[in-house]
Amino acid sequence: MEARRISATPRPCNGRRVVARKRPRQEAVISSVRKLQRREISSRRERSFAMNSAQERFRNIQLQEEFDTHDPKENNALLPYIRKRSKIIEIVAARDIVFALSQSGVCAAFSRVTNKRICFLNGSPDEVVRSLFYNKNNDSLITVSVYGSENFSALRCKTTRIEYIRRGTPDAGFPLFETESLKWPGFVEFDDVNGKVLTYSAQDSTYKVFDLKNYTLLYSISDKNVQEIKISPGIMLLIYTRTSSSIPLKILNIEDGTVLKFFNHLLHRNKKVDFIEQFNEKLLVKQDGENLQILDVRNFQLTEQFGISEVN
Incomplete structure (x- = not known):
């Protein structure tokens, strides 16, 4: 959660x-046979089977x-x-x-x-x-x-x-x-x-x-310079006010607030930051019109996902 x-x-x-809640099913055996028949004779077997399975999952829901x-x-x-x-x-x-x-x-x-x-x-x-x-x-x-x-x-x-x-x-x-x-x-x-x-x-x-x-x-x-705090299992990420070429970041132990890491992540100048998110030890940084950057905060290894110019 x-x-x-x-x-x-x-x-x-x-x-x-x-x-x-579920209601008693009628003619369960016949229904299963018919579903298998539709799957086997369908021109798009996998799609037909998936659609029938979805229908079967929700068919017995009632008020x-x-x-x-x-x-x-x-x-x-x-x-x-x-x-x-x-x-x-x-x-x-x-x-x-x-x-x-x-x-x-x-x-x-x-x-x-x-x-x-x-x-x-x-x-x-x-x-x-x-x-x-x-x-x-x-x-x-x-x-x-x-x-x-x-x-x-x-x-x-x-x-x-x-x-x-x-x-x-x-x-x-x-x-x-x-x-x-x-x-x-x-x-x-x-x-x-x-x-x-x-x-x-x-x-x-x-x-x-x-x-x-x-x-x-x-x-x-x-700290008035902290712009945002994000929580992940075991840690908190503090995002500070960005400079023209970097953004200061601090990682804390969420149990007692001790500082685990403090570093500056380099940014492209004059481009806004779309988002900064943290998933466990991975830091995701996205700037407008730039590739998505994935930073491993344990060893500072940086990976760029080329071609990802927009994340929905």
């Missing part, structure tokens, strides 16, 4: 939930249950904007509970056992839930919200045990990162692979890394 970053820019939120986060009675206390019915933008499953987040910012919990809504997670009428994250380390749900009283510009994080939600008492949770100023363009990023949380406070240009298990602060990075 890759890291998920939520920025502080406000966005709207509502929706509907569908789960699939099992339908959930709705829109409730005119329950939503009546919310702001007019949040009351509107809108599409679902996130679905999170945690054990026997399914969470659905609508585009207008309404978040509801549904039971897989009873197929009924348990509760809404909006704690106040002006709360707009922006994103959800299931923390399997302590079996809890983290909600990231913005509030109308703060002009929807500051992120607020809250953690609630799944057990409390199952009981229908989401108010039993507690806030996270209260000391952090996560106003736009600040953000919070949840890294499930490394078990870390990265926050950025634009107010003082400080990045902080927290333990996802108990939310304790591990270390801070305060």
Whole structure:
């Protein structure tokens, strides 16, 4: 699972939930024989077989249950904007509970056992839930919200045990990162692979890394020259402000923040950087109109993928 970053820019939120199950098959033997016949007599056998296989995979999917986060009675206390019915933008499953987040910012919990809504997670009428994250380390749900009283510009994080939600008492949770100023363009990023949380406070240009298990602060990075941070398994890549001919890069141990490598990657002058990405020990650098460069940060061996002028 890759890291998920939520920025502080406000966005709207509502929706509907569908789960699939298999139904008993009819004439399975006859169906298999017919599929083999179509494969053998088709002019394009491989393509025909692949198409039939795809159809077979999805032929038994049917509607099992339908959930709705829109409730005119329950939503009546919310702001007019949040009351509107809108599409679902996130679905999170945690054990026997399914969470659905609508585009207008309404978040509801549904039971897989009873197929009924348990509760809404909006704690106040002006709360707009922006994103959800299931923390399997302590079996809890983290909600990231913005509030109308703060002009929807500051992120607020809250953690609630799944057990409390199952009981229908989401108010039993507690806030996270209260000391952090996560106003736009600040953000919070949840890294499930490394078990870390990265926050950025634009107010003082400080990045902080927290333990996802108990939310304790591990270390801070305060440097106004850091333009971007990217997370990979075991490491973090710090991208600094570029010069005319190079871009400074620093690789840290994500556990304790110790510097593993610091180097300058040479660039073509007067050409913008399309992207810089890191996949484990490989660093991918792409400039406008130039070949894709792949740098092995262990031995600094550089490979260019010629002919790759654009990456979609």
